Amino acid sequence: MEACAARAPGKIILAGEHAVVHGSAAVAAAIDLYTRCSLRLLPLAADADAEAGAAAVELDLRDPGLAFSWPCARLHEALLTEAAAGAQDPRSCSPDRLAAITRLLEEQEIPEAKIWLSAGLSAFLFLYTSILGCRPGKVTMSSDLPMGSGLGSSAAFCVSMSGALLVAAGAVAGAVGDGKGTEWELVGKDDLELVNRWAFQGEKIIHGKPSGIDNSVSTFGSMIKFKKGELTSLKSSNPIKMLITDTRVGRNTKALVAGVSERTSRHPDAMASVFHAVNSISEELSSIVELAANDEIAITSKEKKLAELMEMNQGLLQCMGVSHSSIETVLRTTLKFNLVSKLTGAGGGGCVLTLIPTLLSNLVLEKVIAELESHGFRCFKVEVGGQGLQVCQGDCSCFNGNVV
Structure with missing residues (x-):
């Protein structure tokens, strides 16, 4: 899939926050505010020697108005000394790989005022290179969710990004659509499970020891009750x-x-x-x-x-x-x-x-x-309590109303 997009909802806690850490039940639900990720894979250079320096992985963060780019050759040199996980095999980011990603971010000279972006950029580089290797591409992110306010913005970031990357890798398919990228499509349960496992790895990079609740609600949508690690789906x-x-x-x-x-x-x-x-x-x-x-x-x-x-x-x-x-x-x-x-x-x-x-x-x-x-x-x-992850295949005009 050369172009695709995915969107994932934020979440709220209806009851039980804080007490859940001490063994009580809590209830969380998806909300209809979304983070969207659009991905366009770029062609591999026909003449590797002439154009090797031009191929890059690009990330455009629309909301803060920031863009980043990493030459594919540099990513390959820094990260692929350790074998990529492969799209079907979610695994944790090793300390060596995280250290290499940190060095790549230091080269970007992120402004001090935007240093909070580093964790999200680390998750992006880990997920992208683990699922797609160092294939050149452009990722565009936008969100309805305020960051750091308890609405699951980081989970929606990881879920939407994992969804788009896995669609591009051919590991996840949406429902059968017209292929014209004009509407959001639901994703099958097994595919959602794969997305959720990858998103959880991204959340671990951002938060250290996340509960997994935020990414689960963002992936599967609806409402869940959770207690002592057990998740129960609720239907409103x-x-x-x-x-x-x-x-x-x-x-x-x-x-x-x-x-x-x-x-x-x-x-x-x-x-x-x-x-x-x-x-x-x-x-x-x-x-x-x-x-x-x-x-x-x-x-x-x-x-x-x-x-x-x-x-x-x-x-x-x-x-x-x-x-x-x-x-x-x-x-x-x-x-x-x-x-x-x-x-x-x-x-x-x-x-x-x-x-x-x-x-x-x-x-x-x-x-x-x-x-x-x-x-x-x-x-x-x-x-x-609405839908969880949805994807759009092809040139996705449903991504924020524009083809990207």
Whole structure:
């Protein structure tokens, strides 16, 4: 496949963040905000001696407006002393290979202000060269997701990139389409499993010891309950809509997780009760989302129960010490409109979820958004529990509305 694209969704945690580290259940879901990866393989030079220096692997990051290029000869020299894994055999990046990738990035002279890109670029180089070797190509990435705000942006990056690379390698095929690249296609379960395993290797480069939850939700979509390493797929019988408020406040996830652990060591009995309560909330929420609500009264009742569980979960997250003044501002603002909110992810800033009831008028919702944005926040309306990875084959006009 000379040209293809893939897109993968971000995620939210509906219930159970932090407590899941201590054995409680948690519920995560895909959202309809996507990261897109377009790949065009470039022809191999006919005259290797004349054009060897021209062949390159290029990466265009549209959102920060940055572009990178690595000569194929340099990649081959630096990375292929260690045999590439091959598209069907996902494996971890060895320390030697990671050290070689780090040296390649040092040659790029990444601006100090953009040094946070290094982990993502390392994952890109590992995935590209492991799956496609040093074949010249151009990769273009764009995303709806704010980075580092708890919406699974790095997982969506790794899943969409792995999907496109594996399609190009012939290891993954979308559903049968017209071949004209005009629509996104679903991917078969076995192919999704392969993509997920590769994406997890990319996530390990970025995060060190990821849980695998983010890349699993981004790959397979829908909703999952996870507890002690066990993932259970959930099927929502009714649409669930959320307003996501990005507070634009950065946070240190490792420090927040450590803070909860320290509080647990100081107050083991009290925190055990908190985690037990969170587990009950996650289990009940899992059951409620799968209940069929067939009329307006049933839907309203279902949404009220979800809102109450979110409200209780937020109170317990406050008990854990992971709220923040920006989060409290969102809670107060939405409460004025009788709407319920909770943080999602690590807390300490990041993003906040607000359940949008089916009967809420657009006029009221716009007022809520206007007031939140007056605080400098950014809002996204999303549907919860949608499709996971999708691919587009050929010259993909569905990639952000343009052929790339």
